[in-house]
Amino acid sequence: MSEKSSIEKTDIVAVEAGSSRDVIVPQSGPERDAIVKRLKLKLDLRLVPYLALLYLFNALDRGNIGNARLAGIEEGTHLKGNDFYNALSFFYFGYTISQIPNMFIMKKVTPAVLVGVTMILWG
Numbered sequence: 001m002s003e004k005s006s007i008e009k010t011d012i013v014a015v016e017a018g019s020s021r022d023v024i025v026p027q028s029g030p031e032r033d034a035i036v037k038r039l040k041l042k043l044d045l046r047l048v049p050y051l052a053l054l055y056l057f058n059a060l061d062r063g064n065i066g067n068a069r070l071a072g073i074e075e076g077t078h079l080k081g082n083d084f085y086n087a088l089s090f091f092y093f094g095y096t097i098s099q100i101p102n103m104f105i106m107k108k109v110t111p112a113v114l115v116g117v118t119m120i121l122w123g
Contacts, residue, residue: 023035046112050115050116050119054115054119057119057122061091065088065091069084102114102118
C-alpha cells in the first residue's frame, strides 16, 4: 500500500494548494494536455481583448500626434527644428518611467486591476 501511494504522489502535482478549489494536475498524459488547453483558452479570452484595446489606444495616440503636426502644431507652439521630436520623446519617457511603479503595484494588486486602472488613467 505504501508503495502504491508513493507512486501516486510522484505522478500528480497539486495546484492552488490551500484554496477551496484544489486542482490535481497530472504531470503528463492526455488529461494534463486537456487541462492546459482549457487554461490557455481561458487566459486568452480574458487577456486578449484588453491587450487589443491597449494596442488600439496606443496606435490612436501615435496617430493623433502625427495629425497634430500636419495640422500646424509646430507653428502654434513656436517649435523650431527638432523641438517637436524632443517634445514627442517625453511621451515615451513617461511610459517607460511609469513601468517602475507598476512593477511594485503589481505585487500588491492583481494584474487585472492594474491593467484596468492603467487603461483608465492613460486612455
